[in-house]
Amino acid sequence: MAAKQTVYVNEFTDGVLDPAKEMEYKVKDGGHIIANTAPGCWGPMITPALRGGHEVTKPVYVEGAEVGDAIIIRIQSIEVTSAATASGNDKPVDGRFVGDPFVAVKCPGCGTMRPETTIDGIGQTAVRCNTCGEDITPFVFTNAYTMAFNQQKTVGLTLPQEAAEKIAASAKEYMNTPEHSIQNPVVTFAPHDLVGAMARLRPFLGQLGTTPSRALPDSHNAGDFGQFLIGAPHEFAVTEEQLEERTDGHMDINRVRQGAVVICPVKVPGGGVYLGDMHAMQGDGEIAGHTTDVSGIVTLEVQVMKGLNIEGPVLLPVTEDLPYLAKPFSEQEKQEALALSREWGVTEMEESYPISFVGTGADLNAATTNGMERAAKLFGIDVPEVMNRSTITGSIEIGRHPGVVTVTFLAPRPYLETNGLLPLVKERYGS
Numbered sequence: 552m553a554a555k556q557t558v559y560v561n562e563f564t565d566g567v568l569d570p571a572k573e574m575e576y577k578v579k580d581g582g583h584i585i586a587n588t589a590p591g592c593w594g595p596m597i598t599p600a601l602r603g604g605h606e607v608t609k610p611v612y613v614e615g616a617e618v619g620d621a622i623i624i625r626i627q628s629i630e631v632t633s634a635a636t637a638s639g640n641d642k643p644v645d646g647r648f649v650g651d652p653f654v655a656v657k658c659p660g661c662g663t664m665r666p667e668t669t670i671d672g673i674g675q676t677a678v679r680c681n682t683c684g685e686d687i688t689p690f691v692f693t694n695a696y697t698m699a700f701n702q703q704k705t706v707g708l709t710l711p712q713e714a715a716e717k718i719a720a721s722a723k724e725y726m727n728t729p730e731h732s733i734q735n736p737v738v739t740f741a742p743h744d745l746v747g748a749m750a751r752l753r754p755f756l757g758q759l760g761t762t763p764s765r766a767l768p769d770s771h772n773a774g775d776f777g778q779f780l781i782g783a784p785h786e787f788a789v790t791e792e793q794l795e796e797r798t799d800g801h802m803d804i805n806r807v808r809q810g811a812v813v814i815c816p817v818k819v820p821g822g823g824v825y826l827g828d829m830h831a832m833q834g835d836g837e838i839a840g841h842t843t844d845v846s847g848i849v850t851l852e853v854q855v856m857k858g859l860n861i862e863g864p865v866l867l868p869v870t871e872d873l874p875y876l877a878k879p880f881s882e883q884e885k886q887e888a889l890a891l892s893r894e895w896g897v898t899e900m901e902e903s904y905p906i907s908f909v910g911t912g913a914d915l916n917a918a919t920t921n922g923m924e925r926a927a928k929l930f931g932i933d934v935p936e937v938m939n940r941s942t943i944t945g946s947i948e949i950g951r952h953p954g955v956v957t958v959t960f961l962a963p964r965p966y967l968e969t970n971g972l973l974p975l976v977k978e979r980y981g982s
Contacts, residue, residue, distance in 0.1 A: 554579045554614040561587040562731045563827070564610075566595060566603025566654075567787075568800075569766040570819040574612040577821070583627075584611050584824060584851045587729045590844035591757055591770075591828025593638055594726075594734035596653065597678050597688050599665045604653030604770030605801070606734050610762045610823030613853050620817040621859035622761060622824060623975060625852040629754045629809045631704045631831055633845035635718045635725040637738045639695020640839045644688065650784040652689035653776075654768045660685030668735060673719035675740050695742030698843055700752065700831065707831060707843065709748040715741040727846045737844070752831050754847060755808035760800020760864060761815040762823025765793055769827075773801040774911030774921060775954030799863040799911050800825065804950035804957060805833045806907075812867040812979055814856065814972075824853060836949040859970060862925050866907040866957060867979045874946035877905045877959045879980050903944070903961035904976045912954045919947050922958035930966040 558578040578584055586608050595601040613622055649655040649664070658666050661683040668687060671679050676686045697715035698707040710718070715738075718725045722736035763772055768787055771777045777797055780789045798816055807813060815822070831843035870878060880888070892900050908929075910922020923937045937958065941947060945960030967973040 552577050555582065557583045557585060558611055559585050560608045560611060561729055562609050563589055563606045564603070564769065566601035566605060566769055567766055568610070568762050568769050568772055568825065570762050570764055570823070571766065574610050574821055574823055576609060577612040577614060578853060580613060580615045580855045582853060584853060586826055586849045588827045588829050588847050588849055589729050589732040589734060590633070590636065590726060590737070590846055592841045592844045593737035594844065596641070596690050597737065598668065598734045599656035599687060599689065600667055600733060602654060602665060603768030605758060605828050606732055607758050607769045607825045607827035610825045612821030613824060613855060615855045616817045616822040617820060618817055619858065619860045621856040621861055622815050622817060622822045623854040623856055624759065624813045624815060624824065626756070626807070626809055626811050626813070627850040627852055629756065629829065630848045631700065631752065631754050631829070631845045632727045632847050633700070633725070634727065635697065635699040635738060636831065636843045636845050637695060637697040637740060637742050638841045638843050639692040639742055639744070641690045641841060642693050643690055647687060647689045651779050653770055654787060655785040656687065656689045658683060658685055658687050670735055670739055673716060673739055673741050677739050678735050692740065692742050694744045695740070696745035696748070697738060697742055698750070704752050707750045707752060709745045710743060711746045712741070712743045715743045729846060750832055753805070753808065754829055754831055754845070755805050755833070756826055756849065757803045757828030757830050758801050759807055759813055759826045761798045761817060762819050762825065763796050763798045764818040765789065765796040767797060770801055772797050773799050773955060774918060775913060775951065776801065778913045799909055801828070802864065802909060802950050802955055803833070803837050804866065804909065804955065805835065806866060806868040806872040806957070808869070810869040812975070814859070814861065814865040816861045816863060824851070826851070836952040838952050856971065861929060863911065864909040866909055867905070867976065868907060870980060873905050874948065874959055876943065877945040877961055879905065902964040904964070904967060904980055905959065906962045906967070906976060907957040907959040909950070910956050910958055914954050915949065915952065915956060918954040918956045919958065922956055926958055929970060930962065
């Protein structure tokens with residue numbers, strides 16, 4: 552298939568990112584991907600036929616991307632298309648899965664693995680096994696809500712029971728689920744524990760990245776969720792060493808939004824760019840485990856960066872989202888520092904720019920170490936220097952609890968020049 556300047560994607564994986572599968576979409580270096588994304592998390596979590604906990608777009612082959620390169624992804628636009636959603640904290644249901652309720656659902660009635668399902672009515676027992684009719688939902692809510700959005704998609708409001716049940720009766724229409732999506736819409740459950748809570752919308756992508764070099768369930772393409780695969784009792788079991796083949800596309804970092812740039816590792820020919828799990832809003836940490844999953848339209852620009860051999864994503868957030876200490880200096884601040892340098896005999900001041908390294912691991916400590924080690928390796932420095940720079944010119948911010956962070960700091964110009972990153976960073980944050 553010839554590469555296209557613009558690729559339109561509205562088809563989805565079965566929940567597994569498999570490098571052995573031929574990529575059906577191919578885009579030119581410097582081209583665009585326009586995707587109609589399906590909601591992540593809860594809908595796929597109550598759809599046993601999906602084997603990964605999410606429903607992301609089929610990967611796109613980027614012409615010219617080779618293993619050891621990186622792909623620069625510029626997020627040009629994100630538009631929420633759902634009119635409503637539902638979400639909340641989850642509780643797995645014993646007896647309905649083998650080892651992992653995201654990956655290996657088993658019907659408690661007939662024992663069928665990952666059966667097709669039918670929605671019968673509304674509420675948390677509405678998802679039924681096609682083979683025997685048994686309630687098969689592997690997760691239930693502990694505390695949850697249904698939320699409607701205004702037409703401008705600027706605010707949302709949690710709804711009472713009657714309104715939630717109205718939405719549940721026309722679930723696909725209110726969630727605007729893409730045509731090729733097979734997930735059971737979560738609004739079918741009609742939760743209404745929170746009523747009248749108002750929230751601002753700031754949509755972002757929970758999943759954005761490249762295909763790992765080993766077949767992994769999409770929600771487990773990260774160092775925290777990936778821990779469930781180590782020694783697992785199903786076909787996606789890995790060792791701790793094999794988990795290093797991940798690409799950390801499942802970040803749930805709320806700074807991965809319109810205007811941001813994500814630089815992703817290439818671990819398979821063509822990279823295999825995929826996306827999904829759009830959220831309407833989320834505070835740092837996604838502490839409830841889930842947030843407001845929505846359908847949406849996304850436009851990305853992709854560009855191959857040759858020879859930038861990174862292990863995980865590098866993020867260039869919009870300036871507003873940078874930690875205070877990592878924001879570019881104003882001219883007044885530079886002049887004040889110049890005066891200080893003259894007073895104390897500092898002959899040369901650093902010229903520095905913001906950069907964020909994504910780190911993931913079993914917990915937040917491990918994720919922080921992972922992010923710092925990735926930064927140190929790329930720049931050829933030691934971890935204590937990264938610690939110091941992150942402390943006085945940046946911050947460690949939680950993407951997802953339990954184990955996704957960003958390690959952000961102001962990197963000196965020579966560090967960025969050596970890796971060819973300087974033009975990209977200057978483009979993002981000005982000269």
